[in-house]
Amino acid sequence: MELDNSQLLRFTTAGSVDDGKSTLIGRLLYDSKSIFEDQLEAVETTSKKKGHEGVDLALFTDGLKDEREQGITIDVAYRYFTTPKRKFIIADTPGHIQYTRNMVTGASTANAAIILVDARHGVIEQTRRHAFIASLLQIPHIIVCVNKMDLVDFSEEVFNDIVKQFEEFSSKLLVKDIRFRPISALLGDNVVNRSENMPWYEGSTLLHTLETMHISSDINKVDARFPVQTVLRPQNEEHRDYRGYAGRVASGVLRPGDEVTVLPSGFTSRIKTIDAFEGALEEAYAPMSVSVTLEDDIDISRGDMIVRSNNKPEASQDIEVMLCWLNNSPAKPRAKYSVKHTSNEQKAMIKEILYKIDINTLDRSPDGEGLEMNDICKVKLRTTKPLLFDSYRENRTTGSLILIDEDTNETVAAGMIV
Template structure:
């Protein structure tokens, strides 16, 4: 096989984005380190540096958590603070891992890491069982419409690899997860420190007949996770080259957020409502016969109509919702609480508007999933349901229907900080 063919095969491989979640010291960073180590995805110099650092601690173990815990404070305190991203590939699939913190005060970091994930790995310490953070992170995964969840019962070596310990935790989580909107849940007993059931099957846990964690990651079906029915193309940029060769060229660049577009398709643009046909779909590699999520492309259309950044191209018989009153679930990410009646900048796909908070409907008790209607103060790491009114109409879908066109962020106009992540109901 020549090099170009190998490169092309790599580029065409499936990409799975997954995130780790769980309580403090459940072994999230160690698990990722073990996954990278046993799948031969670590460079020799990285491994040597980790071994040197581990020798200084004198406990006899190679601290694989150092692969992701790169901040000095993380190494000193032995905790994960910020989201760390790692990339690796096997012959079957490419992966992007988001290692997220377990502390309650870093829930916003977990939301950030999980917002683009196809799958969430929730770790549970076999000695402690299901705890508050397990429920919190599983609920956030459900809220963010992550369709696949793997519950890894870690540190099985510390409970003598007992099957009854694993079964009890599985039963407890099944009782809680019945309230969540996650259809595909896998349960795996592992030891991240020893490597049991991470990449290689565990001999001490021969009673477990399921696949290893890597097997699940390589084979979980994600092709149907994208919405290929509702065609959505938010315009990010209008391309008008200032050259004699392309002086007639007008292209609309963006990322396909839903559906399938082909040359010749009838389209309608919003907010103008003008209709036309797609003339061509292009990338740097040439023209395409079709474009689908999450491809970034340039479209040209047959008619010279007014389209600008923030406009949306859809199919005439399948249009998105539009409106200025937006009902959403909100994860609050800032130390300053949400202000009822407050004004914020709002970013939705490629459109920027301003908004005012009209109503705070309720706050969610993340442990019981109950609505709290008598306490509507939404502070850092809280999740609640709010209603905002925007200065201009948005063209959107519900988050359940399309994660990309159903999500938005709120921004503090004075500090330019992202203060909230919203999921449109």
């Protein structure tokens, strides 16, 4: 079956420091001929100056190294490449443990995660942490690349042992599709081209896996959710009676004539029109940005949500959330923050820390002493007004939130509503 060329696969790469992530991405770009000529010439020149015999593949992705050494904050670097079969976006996150929080950012929209394991070291804490975050964010596919096979004499026994280590750990994770690939990013074995050094491996290469992997949409197409961002009241004479509610469709489908309820007020009406820049629409679906008009004049403001009357989200001031703490400063129970959820922003308090996750064992440890950076835990939040939400498992958009420190305006945590 021929694949749709317009298909876009978003994948994130994660691994510990020096696992060869930069070299792997460089190899993917280089061997798939996705490098611009001027960029290739610049890297070849730099490689020669450094005394390398061939091309230093890591140079294709190490543009952030200087900034990192200078102490400048690194977030997520996005890289794009295309093969005849598919288009790709790589979310490349730093490997240091203090940057684990960045994986949450890079992985939040990913269809797949590549987790690198050094064949010499096997499964370590960072491997477990990255796999758990991928599971927490419900990334449907994980590809475990056992890298640097050339440094263990391309040993099948070493590869099988690492597969066993990972499978013992991952049996507790909520990921259905986990694949293992023995590779050498430096030499190119099983990255784009098949390896002659590992005749015992009969599976596909990494690129072939990425090109043929089924992409399932993570958008909820059933539950219609339309968080209102702003109210449109044009001042010109032609449209002076127009009252539109603008925003981005979070999930589901909206059509003119649908009976809808406005939350939290509970007033009901029907959709009169759906308008976009190009004109009136017969339907709107996620993630389209549109303006909706209703048949009745209802008081609606930013943060309200328009939903189908027979299909409403949950509404509560007490919410259980899986949090990944992103900030250098620790958090304590009953600390107050601003919570941002869809277009709604209000005050919130960490009412209780229910438990933390031990990354090595995935065991739950009761600990109410506060949260440190990179901690992953389940908490109870109390908001000043009811939040309109679905569970993250059912709806990534209405099931996710962030906490913001009101004094510094820094994002301190990312949360997935249970």
